[in-house]
Structures are given as C-alpha cells and as structure tokens.
Amino acid sequence: xxxxxxxxxxxxxxxxxxxxxxxxxxxxxxxxxxxxxxxxxxxxxxxxxxxxxxxxxxxxxxxxxxxxxxxxxxxxxxxxxxxxxxxxxxxxxxxxxxxxxxxxxxxxxxxxxxxxxxxxxxxxxxxxxxxxxxxxxxxxxxxxxxxxxxxxxxxxxxxxxxxxxxxxxxxxxxxxxxxxxxxxxxxxxxxxxxxxxxxxxxxxxxxxxxx
Amino acid sequence: xxxxxxxxxxxxxxxxxxxxxxxxxxxxxxxxxxxxxxxxxxxxxxxxxxxxxxxxxxxxxxxxxxxxxxxxxxxxxxxxxxxxxxxxxxxxxxxxxxxxxxxxxxxxxxxxxxxxxxxxxxxxxxxxxxxxxxxxxxxxxxxxxxxxxxxxxxxxxxxxxxxxxxxxxxxxxxxxxxxxxxxxxxxxxxxxxxxxxxxxxxxxxxxxxxxxxxxxxxxxxxxxxxxxxxxxxxxxxxxxxxxxxxxxxxxxxxxxxxxxxxxxxxxxxxxxxxxxxxxxxxxxxxxxxxxxxxxxxxxxxxxxxxxxxxxxxxxxxxxxxxxxxxxxxxxxxxxxxxxxxxxxxxxxxxxxxxxxxxxxxxxxxxxxxxxxxxxxxxxxxxxxxxxxxxxxxxxxxxxxxxxxxxxxxxxxxxxxxxxxxxxxxxxxxxxxxxxxxxxxxxxxxxxxxxxxxxxxxxxxxxxxxxxxxxxxxxxxxxxxxxxxxxxxxxxxxxxxxxxxxxxxxxxxxxxxxxxxxxxxxxxxxxxxxxxxxxxxxxxxxxxxxxxxxxxxxxxxxxxxxxxxxxxxxxxxxxxxxxxxxxxxxxxxxxxxxxxxxxxxxxxxxxxxxxxxxxxxxxxxxxxxxxxxxxxxxxx
Numbered sequence: 001x002x003x004x005x006x007x008x009x010x011x012x013x014x015x016x017x018x019x020x021x022x023x024x025x026x027x028x029x030x031x032x033x034x035x036x037x038x039x040x041x042x043x044x045x046x047x048x049x050x051x052x053x054x055x056x057x058x059x060x061x062x063x064x065x066x067x068x069x070x071x072x073x074x075x076x077x078x079x080x081x082x083x084x085x086x087x088x089x090x091x092x093x094x095x096x097x098x099x100x101x102x103x104x105x106x107x108x109x110x111x112x113x114x115x116x117x118x119x120x121x122x123x124x125x126x127x128x129x130x131x132x133x134x135x136x137x138x139x140x141x142x143x144x145x146x147x148x149x150x151x152x153x154x155x156x157x158x159x160x161x162x163x164x165x166x167x168x169x170x171x172x173x174x175x176x177x178x179x180x181x182x183x184x185x186x187x188x189x190x191x192x193x194x195x196x197x198x199x200x201x202x203x204x205x206x207x208x209x210x211x
Numbered sequence: 212x213x214x215x216x217x218x219x220x221x222x223x224x225x226x227x228x229x230x231x232x233x234x235x236x237x238x239x240x241x242x243x244x245x246x247x248x249x250x251x252x253x254x255x256x257x258x259x260x261x262x263x264x265x266x267x268x269x270x271x272x273x274x275x276x277x278x279x280x281x282x283x284x285x286x287x288x289x290x291x292x293x294x295x296x297x298x299x300x301x302x303x304x305x306x307x308x309x310x311x312x313x314x315x316x317x318x319x320x321x322x323x324x325x326x327x328x329x330x331x332x333x334x335x336x337x338x339x340x341x342x343x344x345x346x347x348x349x350x351x352x353x354x355x356x357x358x359x360x361x362x363x364x365x366x367x368x369x370x371x372x373x374x375x376x377x378x379x380x381x382x383x384x385x386x387x388x389x390x391x392x393x394x395x396x397x398x399x400x401x402x403x404x405x406x407x408x409x410x411x412x413x414x415x416x417x418x419x420x421x422x423x424x425x426x427x428x429x430x431x432x433x434x435x436x437x438x439x440x441x442x443x444x445x446x447x448x449x450x451x452x453x454x455x456x457x458x459x460x461x462x463x464x465x466x467x468x469x470x471x472x473x474x475x476x477x478x479x480x481x482x483x484x485x486x487x488x489x490x491x492x493x494x495x496x497x498x499x500x501x502x503x504x505x506x507x508x509x510x511x512x513x514x515x516x517x518x519x520x521x522x523x524x525x526x527x528x529x530x531x532x533x534x535x536x537x538x539x540x541x542x543x544x545x546x547x548x549x550x551x552x553x554x555x556x557x558x559x560x561x562x563x564x565x566x567x568x569x570x571x572x573x574x575x576x577x578x579x580x581x582x583x584x585x586x587x588x589x590x591x592x593x594x595x596x597x598x599x600x601x602x603x604x605x606x607x608x609x610x611x612x613x614x615x616x617x618x619x620x621x622x623x624x625x626x627x628x629x630x631x632x633x634x635x636x637x638x639x640x641x642x643x644x645x646x647x648x649x650x651x652x653x654x655x656x657x658x659x660x661x662x663x664x665x666x667x668x669x670x671x672x673x674x675x676x677x678x679x680x681x682x683x684x685x686x687x688x689x690x691x692x693x694x695x696x697x698x699x700x701x702x703x704x705x706x707x708x709x710x711x712x713x714x715x716x717x718x719x720x721x722x723x724x725x726x727x728x729x730x731x732x733x734x735x736x737x738x739x740x741x742x743x744x745x746x747x748x749x750x751x752x753x754x755x756x757x758x759x760x761x762x763x764x765x766x767x768x769x770x771x772x773x774x775x776x777x778x779x780x781x782x783x784x785x786x787x788x789x790x791x792x793x794x795x796x797x798x799x800x801x802x803x804x805x806x807x808x809x810x811x812x813x814x815x816x817x818x819x820x821x822x823x824x825x826x827x828x829x830x831x832x833x834x835x836x837x838x839x840x841x842x843x844x845x846x
Binding site for chain 1: 313314316326329332333336376377379380381383384385413414417435437438440441443444445448449504508
C-alpha cells in the first residue's frame with residue numbers, strides 16, 4: 001500500500017454493485033497512479049489507496065473493491081465492516097444492475113455503519129445510446145433514500161474524480177460537524193501514534209443492528 | 212507451439228476457440244505443404260479432458276468402519292479432512308478456461324464448475340452458522356463454535372485456506388458475532404486461536420497475512436479462490452493488453468501467469484484424504500441446505516434477542532427446530548437476494564445425494580437391520596441436521612419407527628422445498644381464493660374447508676392449496692400457456708372454442724395416484740358412493756376448479772363445460788351426471804383434435820379424465836380399469 005506521507009484522515013470506502021458494472025475500472029481510474037504491481041505474491045495487486053487534498057486537509061482514501069468476490073458471501077460481508085463511505089455502482093445500460101441496487105443497500109446497511117455515506121453511481125455514460133436506466137429515475141431513487149448521486153464513465157474518465165471527491169468530502173463533513181456521535185464513524189487523525197485504518201476489521205464495532 | 216500442445220493439452224481440449232484456431236493453422240500448414248509442421252500441430256490425438264469438467268470422479272469406497280456420523284462425535288480432524296476432500300473435488304474441476312471466462316466477463320457466465328465451488332463456499336459458511344444457532348443454550352453454542360474453531364485449525368494444518376476462509380467467514384458473520392452471551396462462554400485459549408485465524412484471513416493489507424502463509428506453505432494446498440480471482444480481475448483491469456499498440460504487455464502476462472499457475476497447479480496436486488463416503492454424503496447434504504441470510508439472522512435474534520432486558524420472546528415451538536423447512540406455520544420469505552446464485556445441482560443430483568445419505572444413515576443406525584430406525588436413534592441423527600423435523604413428522608404411519616421410505620420421502624419433500632427458493636421458475640404466484648366448488652389441496656390432498664377464502668391458487672399454473680401448505684408445495688410452477696379465447700369468444704362461438712380453463716387431463720398413472728389419494732384421505736367424499744360413476748363425480752368436483760391445462764388425448768367427444776360453480780358440494784353428490792353436465796345456460800364445447808404434447812406432466816396437472824370420460828359415457832378401456840379399481844377401493 002501506498003505512501004508514508006502525512007495525512008489527517010483515513011477513510012475506508014467500499015465499492016459495491018453487481019459484477020460487471022465497472023467497479024474495478026472506476027477504482028483503477030481514480031487511483032491510476034498509485035497501484036503497486038509487485039510481482040511478489042505476498043503483496044498481490046493492490047491499487048486501492050489514494051491521498052487527496054480537501055481544503056487544508058489531507059485525506060487518505062482506502063477503497064475496497066469487491067470485484068470478483070460478489071458471490072462469496074462470507075468474504076464480502078467482512079468488507080463492509082468499518083466502511084464510512086460506499087459507492088454503489090450500477091450500469092446505466094443494464095437495468096438489472098439498477099434493480100439490484102436496493103438489495104445492495106440493504107446488505108450495506110446490515111453490515112456497515114448506519115451513518116455511512118452512500119453514493120449511487122450510474123456508470124458507463126459513454127454508452128449513452130444503450131441507456132436503459134433514465135437519469136431522473138435513479139436521481140429520484142437516490143433522493144428518496146438519502147444517497148448522493150452521479151453518473152460516471154470510467155472509460156472516458158467522466159465524473160470519476162468528482163464522485164470520489166464528493167463522497168470523501170461528505171464523509172469529512174459528517175465527521176467534522178460531529179453530526180455523528182463519537183465512535184460511530186471513526187476516522188483516524190494524524191494525532192494517533194500509529195495510523196490505523198478507520199474501522200479496522202478487528203475492532204468490535206456496533207453495527208447498524210444495534211446489538 | 213508443439214511445446215504448448217504437449218505441456219497444456221487440457222487447454223487444447225477444452226477451449227473451442229483455441230481448437231478452431233489451431234485447426235485453421237494446421238490447415239494452412241497443410242495447404243502450404245509443410246508436412247512436418249502439420250504433424251507438430253496436430254491436436255486430434257490429445258486425450259480428452261472433458262472428465263475434468265464432469266462431475267464426480269469416483270473413488271473406490273474405502274472400507275468403512277462403523278464410523279459415527281454424528282456431528283457431536285466427529286473429530287475436528289475428520290471433519291476437516293472431509294471438507295477438504297469436498298473442496299478439492301470441487302476446485303479441481305475448475306479449468307483454466309473457467310477462470311478465464313470469469314475474468315473476461317467479470318461475472319459468472321455459463322460457468323457451472325466455478326459456480327458450484329462458490330456455492331460450496333457459501334454452503335460451508337451457512338452450515339457453520341446454522342449448526343451454531345441450532346443449539347438452544349449459550350453454552351452449547353459456545354461448544355459448537357469451539358468445535359468449528361478446532362476444525363478451522365485443522366483446515367489450516369491441511370492447508371485448505373478456502374474452506375478455512377468460509378468457516379471463519381461463517382463464524383464472524385454478524386448473526387454469530389452478535390451473540391455476546393455465547394461468546395462469553397468461549398475459553399480464552401479458544402479465543403486466542405480464533406483471533407489468529409481471523410487475522411490470517413483478514414482482508415487487511417490486501418490479505419497479506421494469508422498471502423504470506425500461502426506462499427510459505429508447500430505441498431497440497433487450497434487457495435482462497437476469491438482472493439486470487441480478485442487478483443486476476445485487478446490485473447486484467449489495471450494493465451492494458453498491449454503496450455505501444457503493437458507489443459503484448461509482458462508485465463500483465465507475467466502477472467496473469469503467476470496467478471493462473473497457482474490455480475492450475477492445484478489440479479495436479481494429490482489429495483491425501485481417504486474419505487469415508489458415508490460422511491461425504493452426509494456433509495454434501497448438510498451443505499446443500501439453503502437458508503437466506505435474513506432467516507439466519509432472525510434465528511440469531513431468536514436465540515439471543517437484541518435487548519436482553521426487554522421482554523424476551525420465548526419460542527412457541529416445543530421442539531428445538533423452530534425454523535424447520537417443513538413446519539407449515541412458519542412461512543419463509545422467498546429468496547430475493549442471491550437471484551443469480553442458482554448454483555444448485557439439478558433435482559436428480561439432489562435426490563441421488565439424499566438416497567445415498569439415507570442409505571448411509573440406515574447402514575449406520577439401523578442396528579438390528581430391520582429397515583427401521585427407532586425414535587431414540589433418530590434423535591441422535593437429528594443433531595446433524597439441526598432443522599430436521601421432529602420424529603413424528605417423519606414417522607408418517609406413526610408406528611414409532613421410521614422406515615427407509617419414510618425418511619427418503621421426507622428429504623425428498625424437504626429438499627425441493629429448499630430448492631424452490633433458488634429457482635425463479637419454481638415460485639408460485641399465490642393469491643387467496645374463494646372456491647365455489649369443492650377443491651382439494653395439491654400438497655396434502657386435504658379438502659379446502661370453509662365458505663370463503665378456503666385456500667390459495669397460483670395465478671400462473673393454477674395449482675390450489677391450503678394457506679399453510681403454500682410453502683410446502685414441491686411442485687414446480689410451470690407457467691401455462693393460457694389462451695384467453697373462452698372469455699373473449701362470443702356466445703355463439705363457444706361451442707367451438709378451445710378450452711382455456713377446461714379440466715386437465717393427465718396420463719393414466721397420474722390419474723391412478725390421484726384416485727387413490729382421494730379415496731384414502733377423503734372418505735367422506737368418495738366412499739359414500741359405491742358406483743364408479745359417482746366416485747368420478749367426486750373427483751370431478753375436486754378438480755375442475757384446478758383450471759390448469761388441457762391435454763387432450765381423446766378427441767371428438769363433447770362434454771359439459773362445467774357447471775360454473777353454481778353447485779354446492781352436498782348437492783353435487785346426489786346429482787346424476789347427465790344432469791350436472793347439462794346444466795342449462797352453460798356452453799358446451801367440442802374438444803377438437805388439439806393434442807398437446809404429452810411431455811409436460813407434473814403432478815400439478817390434476818386429473819379429470821376419468822370423470823369426464825365417464826360423464827360422456829365413453830369409457831375407454833384403460834379408464835374402465837381405473838374406475839373399477841376405485842370401485843374396489845370404495846367398497
């Protein structure tokens with residue numbers, strides 16, 4: 001994983017959605033300059049972090065991609081733990097991927113923090129001619145469910161940057177405005193001696209079910 | 212090229228595209244007259260690798276001792292070995308082309324072997340959760356968890372990381388991890404092992420702990436397939452295929468090679484386990500039980516309610532099987548999540564498994580070999596299948612013993628039920644119905660009692676049943692091509708319209724079954740009468756409202772178009788046929804020679820033929836026989 005530079009926050013963001021909607025493409029587009037491809041198998045292909053500047057703060061985004069694992073229930077549910085943001089991606093040309101959005105949302109709220117910032121992302125706007133999910137419909141859905149919304153094209157790099165920036169900005173807003181009670185969303189500030197990832201999976205965190 | 216063919220013959224046998232390409236190439240070589248080259252790229256002689264994709268590669272059954280099949284008695288090592296055997300069997304069937312297809316499509320397209328492997332993985336996770344949750348007290352649950360943690364440890368010893376991941380995933384699932392009380396009963400050293408396990412397979416640092424362990428381990432090992440699939444996808448997405456437009460991207464190929472090599476080398480590794488097939492069958496069946504995550508979570512809430520200070524919901528079930536798949540009064544939500552995950556084997560395979568398990572169970576528990584299992588023995592078996600129904604449900608004839616047939620019947624009944632949640636084709640579209648005619652439940656063959664809203668009818672296939680039997684119905688919903696002509700046809704045209712909702716006609720053996728059924732269970736209806744004619748009246752009433760499908764085997768005879776529900780049940784019994792069928796004002800239609808293919812037959816196709824046939828006074832030979840038998844029965 002990436003750089004040792006100083007940062008103020010680490011946010012864990014998960015990418016979810018049906019397989020084949022282009023989650024990995026979005027991610028690689030966002031982090032394109034920051035992935036490792038060490039041939040040592042102990043590291044594997046890792047391209048999930050990127051540090052961005054948000055106003056005066058440096059935020060390290062750690063983005064978890066479920067690509068290839070969607071079907072492994074035991075693995076994926078572990079992904080959600082500790083996530084403070086999520087990009088729920090569907091393919092604007094495949095209506096089925098949009099229909100499953102609700103299921104993913106439910107899954108997300110089941111396993112992740114209730115205050116998680118979620119953005120609905122309609123990917124593949126480059127294939128506008130084959131569009132089967134109207135922008136307005138998705139937008140309405142997002143509004144009703146309190147989600148952010150954007151349409152992107154990983155291929156043409158449209159809105160990719162904005163999507164991640166918005167999510168991270170919103171997370172930061174929530175964290176700093178103390179809208180959320182302490183501990184509900186955990187972010188690691190520079191002050192802590194050993195920077196930990198927000199929401200370390202090992203931590204026993206309250207989940208939305210309010211145990 | 213020759214090297215390629217000799218070293219990776221499987222690819223040349225399994226990948227159609229490659230075969231075609233090679234053959235084209237060979238043809239070109241032949242045209243150019245290069246005899247030697249032609250020989251070199253001949254792939255017609257390479258052995259067939261189709262078996263790799265085929266299902267079981269059978270092993271000789273090991274000499275089986277009287278091993279205990281009880282979950283409680285199974286040693287962790289034994290369980291771990293057998294799980295590994297299953298895992299290995301499933302994973303080695305996945306060929307290079309399956310992996311390739313997965314990465315290229317980014318999802319499962321036409322990839323049954325990989326799908327099966329994933330289903331096994333998820334099956335293990337759920338099985339673990341269910342076994343824990345099947346215990347009523349925190350202590351017992353803690354014991355089961357401890358046992359699984361021990362199994363996980365053994366899996367690590369066997370270097371089966373995939374099943375280990377599935378098991379850890381199951382145990383750390385929120386339905387288990389929320390059980391605070393249960394966890395307080397875990398011994399500290401168990402907790403320590405548990406933490407090591409979770410650490411090992413945690414996704415931190417891109418699974419660095421696991422990757423290290425995996426690289427360090429030698430010999431037989433099973434990787435966490437998901438992690439490597441993720442790698443493949445990542446490499447595929449990040450690196451372009453070509454650099455500078457004309458050069459193959461070597462870095463990408465190198466990366467892909469590394470991962471593929473690991474995965475493919477698995478197939479040549481040898482499993483060290485000598486399996487006890489009885490146990491394998493048992494596990495296979497255990498792992499096939501499918502619940503939704505919601506159901507599991509609800510069970511978890513039931514075991515340890517959210518707010519321990521609040522009123523604790525005490526389960527109203529006397530038995531420890533509150534969510535038994537066949538408990539009628541516990542309707543289950545249809546599976547909506549894993550819509551695409553229909554990685555269930557076809558019913559025949561399941562039935563085969565069940566048969567094997569039942570055989571195994573009897574081999575091991577029928578101590579006096581009389582073909583029956585006593586209640587006492589049953590209780591011990593039930594521990595393996597936490598949600599098995601209670602003894603008396605299985606013991607249908609209530610003689611205090613379960614026969615092989617009874618057990619078979621039970622599993623066969625329970626299993627399609629679970630499957631029905633998997634296949635979209637199975638789910639019925641039930642709506643509450645008020646029947647104007649006496650109607651019988653398709654599931655239990657019981658009468659649908661009451662004056663209004665007696666039962667439920669599937670809008671798609673027309674099957675009827677009790678409210679509580681809805682979830683139990685094992686019949687697949689076969690949507691019927693329903694013509695709407697009757698409704699739309701003008702009164703004058705009625706005589707020659709087709710029969711959209713006419714009584715169904717089925718093959719003879721179905722009729723027979725159904726007749727016996729009715730006779731058995733509804734003496735009140737059928738046994739009052741003593742002539743074949745009247746019996747058939749009863750049958751007709753029972754089934755006309757099925758309105759399912761027509762399968763006209765007999766052409767060119769006319770019958771009454773039913774009596775439009777104007778008759779009440781008691782009247783009908785005494786009403787002579789002719790009169791019933793001639794009810795004034797109702798259309799008659801002619802059964803034109805519209806023979807539908809006979810292929811479609813499921814038991815939901817209800818039977819009316821004898822009734823109709825008798826009614827028309829034309830009793831074909833075979834029908835006579837049935838009618839006669841009915842007669843005999845009723846006398």
